[in-house]
Amino acid sequence: MRLAEDLVDEPGTLLIIGPSKAKVTGGSPRTAARADWPEDLLRARADLLPRSVVDDRTQLPAWQRYRGHFYRHVGDALPDAAASGRLLILSGGYGVARADEPIACYDRKLRLRDWPPGTLEAAIQYEVQRLGTRRVLGFVSKSADYAKLLRRVRWDVDATLVTIDFHGGGAQAEVPKRLAHAFAAVWLREPERMPPGVVTEPLS
Numbered sequence: 001m002r003l004a005e006d007l008v009d010e011p012g013t014l015l016i017i018g019p020s021k022a023k024v025t026g027g028s029p030r031t032a033a034r035a036d037w038p039e040d041l042l043r044a045r046a047d048l049l050p051r052s053v054v055d056d057r058t059q060l061p062a063w064q065r066y067r068g069h070f071y072r073h074v075g076d077a078l079p080d081a082a083a084s085g086r087l088l089i090l091s092g093g094y095g096v097a098r099a100d101e102p103i104a105c106y107d108r109k110l111r112l113r114d115w116p117p118g119t120l121e122a123a124i125q126y127e128v129q130r131l132g133t134r135r136v137l138g139f140v141s142k143s144a145d146y147a148k149l150l151r152r153v154r155w156d157v158d159a160t161l162v163t164i165d166f167h168g169g170g171a172q173a174e175v176p177k178r179l180a181h182a183f184a185a186v187w188l189r190e191p192e193r194m195p196p197g198v199v200t201e202p203l204s
Contacts, residue, residue, distance in 0.1 A: 013086060014135070016089075017088075018141070020070060028102070037126070040123075045095060054108075062103045063078055063087065070176035074181075085131070092108035092109045095120045135158045135160075136155065141163065142164070158204055159202070162198060164178045164199065
């Protein structure tokens with residue numbers, strides 16, 4: 001694997017993480033503002049969300065909506081990364097969301113077949129170009145559709161998938177927990193915090 005020092009956050013890096021099934025309910029009253037995303041993504045969202053379990057009366061910034069193992073173990077690195085404007089969250093209901101983007105409480109796992117071909121890949125590429133990104137680091141489970149999506153993107157920047165190789169019991173809790181620790185180690189530039197089992201996969 002690449003050395004932790006080679007993965008540390010630096011200007012121009014876009015970070016991508018997954019969501020969680022467990023979510024925080026409530027939030028602020030829904031607003032009518034439209035997010036700045038390609039029309040294909042917005043249309044796909046508008047088609048998919050009504051067919052999902054969703055309570056859109058209130059909204060929270062995406063990074064605050066989730067409360068699964070990753071989100072409970074990542075610590076202060078997550079709000080700091082969200083505030084940087086360089087954090088994307090993959091989502092079953094929204095496809096791709098910026099960390100500070102208001103989203104409703106929903107229940108839908110990401111299934112690539114739910115989305116028009118190329119829509120999510122194009123949205124990620126849109127964000128790369130909008131931010132002038134030079135590097136992308138994705139922190140998701142290696143076998144889920146989240147990783148499959150990142151592998152499908154035709155990257156024209158340096159892109160790396162960070163996953164966890166873990167074969168013991170309790171993987172559903174341990175893998176996101178270790179991903180959270182890996183994310184924190186990268187963001188905080190503390191390579192000594194990198195957990196065991198981290199594997200990096202070049203995507204470009």
